[in-house]
Amino acid sequence: MGLPSIGIFLTPELWFWVAVYAIVSLSLNLEAGITGIPNFGKHLAVIMGAIVGAALPGYLGVHILPEEAKQAIIEAAGKGSLPSYASSYNSMISTYITNYYASHPAVSFAMFALTIITAAVVGAIVGLLASYPAARLKEDYLAITLLAAAEATLIISYNAPALGGTQGLTVPNTLTWLDSLTSRIVGRNMAHQVSSLIVAAVVAATILWYLERLVRSPMGRLLKGVRENEAAAQALGKNTAAIKLRTLMMGSALASIAGSIFIMATLGWIATTYNRVSWTFWAWAMMILGGMGNNRGVLLGTFILASIRQLITYYKDAIRPYLPFDPVWLDQLVLGSLLVVVLMLRPEGIFAEKTTYPLPRKMLEDKAAAR
Amino acid sequence: MGMGLSVRNIDAGYGKLQILFNVSFTVPERKITVIVGPNGSGKSTMLKTIFGLTTIYKGEILFEGRNIAGMAPHKIAKLGIAYVPQTDNVFGKLTVRENLKMAAYGMDESIVADRIEEVTSMFPILSERMKQRADTLSGGERQMLAIAIALVRRPKLMLFDEPTAALAPKIALEILDAIQRLRDEHKITIILVEQNAKRALEIGDKGVLLVGGKVAFEGGARDLLEHPDLARMYLGLMAGE
């Protein structure tokens, strides 16, 4: 088991998981680690992003198809008019759209950009709506409300006919503009995986860069202040409810982008993928293990847990003989006990939160020493 | 020194916030010891400290020759010490009878009814209110119930934290009367913290003046009452020491 386990770290798949999860756990860190909002419905934003990623390139794609493609679909379906994207002809329609995108890289890129932006906007709006009722109340209520909103959205999207219902959807590929480049380098088979990884990694890096600058700005200080003492923040003129709402909008927008990227990579929508264990609790575990409030720590936590998860998935069969139970449940046992054990033994995580001043420390030390 | 209580070199507070500084005094048996002092001088904290409700950094509290500093409150209660807090001293959502039953928690079932009978005979008004919820009682009745609750266990030592605060003067006198009866008729040792220094010292035997978390005077209640600087200290016009 020794050598092949290293092989995992060479696959784009693992790194794609790390990158996508990094976006989610970093956005959770913004909300929970830095601002102290107990977002137990992180999967809400991810679902919304995935919905946008599943619906937009398809529904919009059908309309921009050239006439002959539309005619071909109508003929193949054997109906008088163009069938809906989410109908039983979904996978055929998606193939047509993907082919069209593949031959028009500019359109494909535009659709990709539009999807990401729309996902962010939708995520922000949903974050606002979901937290509005409870933003002024105690954190218990906020946690429950966010969890409930996410669960309800999951159920609704699982049953929504426009999203293919329980059958799900095959989603057209909006990354064809990048796939054509990567296929020249890594070959056709790996192309989509690699381009997904590139997109995810670039977005994750950008978000990390932004959040690192955020904690080193007065805004980061303000958010930590809201976390540390709400009454004091209010007395010092901060509208804490509004700040929390804005933070949740920002965090949800980021997580929503992760959802849309995930759909772009997997090219299949089925609501149950976006359950709370996968997208909320794992993200919490990554954040707590790495260190709440510390972006780099959270990144490390994300890497560690994504690797463990991946290792468990890969070596399920290899470890089966050594376990008295089916290794598929190892996931849950590890995740559950990890959350509790870290809270008990090292509540600050691997990397404790660090003080980050907007000005260079040297300058501050000089000022402190000056008389 | 037998049954009394003696506080020795106590440093105590809440968490990191130290309130009491090297406080020592003795409480004579079957007498009323009155602790007075201006706002924020640590009077209530002193009572809570005796009852194990604060953090004690240093010192001992001897009761019947035994150091009770740092014991859990529910264990101190079983030693025969009762504490009547200033506010929230009855369970508002429970009926008067339930409050009294509650006070007898852990006692032998056979004597509970007698004890409840006994304390309600001291405060007859309570026996008329047995089925009423405690939060429907008037301020004075509530205070009586609080004392009754503490009495159910027949304590040897009772700690009162400002029992007359926010009561009409006539009711306040009744309460202080009842406290005097506890000493005279039931031979209970009493520590009384009072904002109303004059009246409390008039019924008390011994006086302890706390200022800024330190003992500024310890002696006879009369002596303290006639202390020329008492008023000035109370108004905070003279810091202790």
Place this chain on the structure above:
Amino acid sequence: MVSLVYLFNSLLYANTIVMLSVGLTLTYLTTRVPNFAHGSLATVGAYMMFTVAAVVMKESLVSGNISMPLVLGFVLAFLGGAFAGLMEYLIVLRPLKRRGTGSLGLMISTLGVDIFMVGLLNIYADILRGMRPATGVSRDWWLRSYVLSKVAGIPVGVWVSFGVMIGCLTLLYMLLTRTRFGIAMRASIENPQLAQVLGVNVDLVNMASWIIAGGLAGLAGALMAFVVRINPVTGSDEVVAIFAASIVGGLQSLLGGVVGGYIVGLSSTLGTKWLGDLVGVDLAAYKRAVPLIFIIIVLLVAPQGLMGVDWSRLRRRIIGGRSVREERLTVPHAR
């Protein structure tokens, strides 16, 4: 028109939500932690019942025969839930509280407990499947066949469900009002410090609340097996409905939990059915969205829940009279 079977199923479902919501409220009142693992405590109870079904009942049991094994199943369900609840408190929550973990950390730890319990239940479900091959490859269990025969025109399951629910709540009521320990519990909930001063070991009271809440949840899980197919995540999936019921009740009183449980339980089943019939669409799939709607409405309109609303004051307000100003919810911490 709602069919009779659907009505019975709805009532059975509502009963379980009531029992779960009362337990959740109880532990919230004593320990001040919203227990996100409460649903899984019910699943533990359900699997205790299945264990009896697999080991003792076998197929030979005549359906509808309320026999000793069924009673044994309920006893084990209670004990299993109570044990799991107590362990959650003793192993996880109490040490964390003593360590000074904040409410955010405590909430997360209950999430961790939930996932861990689901993992254990999954493993146990595998073992159980091996013990009773009759269910084939399916890991979903239910005991509908045991309780389908009718007494006085109503399925035995409904009788049992109401019997267990009413019995439990009556016992709980008696415990809390008639026994000294129960009074001590209520007292500790209202004012832990004063209770301590009067000689109550508050930690013991907390432990008892987790035993009771876990036990009630276990029984609820066993009852749930009469209406729905149960797998290791069934209880966990109900957690939103349970919280919604408690929030509708105000999270402050056990009676609120009962009222909230029926409101949420019945409206998510009967309500969606009725509304679906009205608009001609099958809304059953969306029933899980109903609790959310309740949470939102209650938090926006009356954050203290139904039991917290001053109804007489509200009536005055509607009929007329001086306006009532509400308390701000952020108050600087006292002491």
Place this chain on the structure above:
Amino acid sequence: MNAAKRWLVWKPSWTRLKCCALALGGGRWGRGVGGEPADIILATESLTKSFGGLVAVDGVSLEVRRGSLTLLIGPNGSGKTTLLNVVSGFYKPDYGRVLYEGRDVTGWPPYKLYGIGMVRTFQVPQPFYKLTVLENVLLASRNHPGEYFRAPLAKSSWLRREEELVDRAFEILRLVGLAHLWDHPAGLLSGGQMKLLEIARALMSGAKLMLMDEPIAGVNPTLAHEILRFITRLKEEKGITFFIIEHRLDIAMKYVDYVYAMARGRLIAKGKPEEVVSNPLVIDSYLGG
């Protein structure tokens, strides 16, 4: 043109104007010294607040003159802190009004009151525990251009201001004697130091009116004098008004301009410090009668 306006234009008599001024200024017309209208920064009118059956603040009407150091004294449970909580927007009153610079601000949330120049401190210090002393003080700054989500992308828009604020923060920290602890987490300070930090934050806010709940309780006398001297300096140089709850009169006395005394939720005395502390009603309220 609406009815009220038309009414004004139509009959601009002296009485009408006085009525309007009364309405706008909350009845503070012509009560000044030497014929000039008194400049009252804060006034309460029949302020009442009860909890359950207990009336904690019972019809309190008081005025705080601009640029004064006004003290509110009273024994435990007299309702001082509740009054402050109502004035500073943490509680809503059951009855009565709060007027700030003549404007009715009854029931405004704390952050809005801060916006118009009213800031408060707490009796039990409320630091941002994990943040450092310097960060605590910086958080009190007003209208910081860097407190937005776009801040990380537009560093130039706030960097200079941040530097100015840091200078100011250090100045204040030196004043209260916490400069050497600037990099310490506030949660690790001692009780007295937290008190100082609380004051430093209030000073940083640049408020016109500061409501302080026992600012020098638990602080050693030397430091307490320093703080009060500093407050006096601020009062004189910057014209900041201080409304302070305090019971350590020994130290505070000589810095105070005006004193109100409360007992059982009501005002029982007001006047110059010496008058109030020798008032038998006040002494009785402390010692009991």
